[in-house]
Amino acid sequence: MEHGAAVEGIAAIAAQLEHSALGAAMRESLFLYPLMNLLHIFGLILLVGAIGLLDLRVLGWARDLPLKLCSYYLTPIALIGLGMMLGSGFLIFSADAGPLSASTIFRVKLLVIVAALVNAGLFRLAWSRRLGHWNDNAPPVARAQAGLSLLLWFSAATAGRLIGYG
Template sequence: MNPADWAIWLEASPLGGWMRTSAFAYPAVNLLHVLGLVLLLGAMLLLDLRLLGVGRRLPMPEVSALLTPLAAAGLLILLGTGALLFAADAAPLLRNPLFIPKMACIALGVVNAIAFRFLWAGRLARWDSTPPLRARLQAGASLLLWVAAACLGRLLAYM
């Protein structure tokens, strides 16, 4: 099944119909989506800024231990609610020129976060003075990718 056919099927499914016709489903899921966005972006912005050198008096391992679970929870909420929101309008969203770039930013953001954990998690304790350049570049990329994904997602409604 090609993506366009799958989107039409999903939109016509009971889930898609429920999301479109329920008086409470779409607004409630949309609010949860915003909560996920706040958790993910808030935690990632603070974590990435700390990695870039802001707030060096705060120990990096403690900052990471506090913010990483919040970011992960936000991402899980976003993925679940995003799938439900997509089901309501799958075909038009798939045709929207901003949708694929948004999905690409999310995918790259997740890959970057996983790579970051794999490469650097055991070395955070030594970063209270200056993190390695490559790690700072990853933090900068993370900032750009997550903010871009959020902005593209918001702009989807206007295209």
């Protein structure tokens, strides 16, 4: 499929979503859109808060806390936050899907989120069984991934806030 055709296809799907009953409900309800925004922010707090703390621990912060235990408790919180963000984000998107799908900042946000999720997945695949051995020092590659994770999630949150200005 040619790039132009793909963009047109995405625009058509976005327009259908925006003009659907869901899109209309999100735009017309006095409480639904603001509630989803609050849920999205709460999901961001859970996701980035938990992942941020875990990344900081991998980077060497709070070495008296066992890394494996930190991962055990913080990962489910991050996953709950991610689920909240995906669900609420889709609903928020449905209210204004046409213009958002054409927004460069929105597209950058999505690409950064995908990169952050890929980084997290690769980290889990490569290192999850070794976390118990790193209470003093994580390998340099793992520390680089933790630093990249912080950068990517902060960038995604920043892009999300910039969407309204772009």
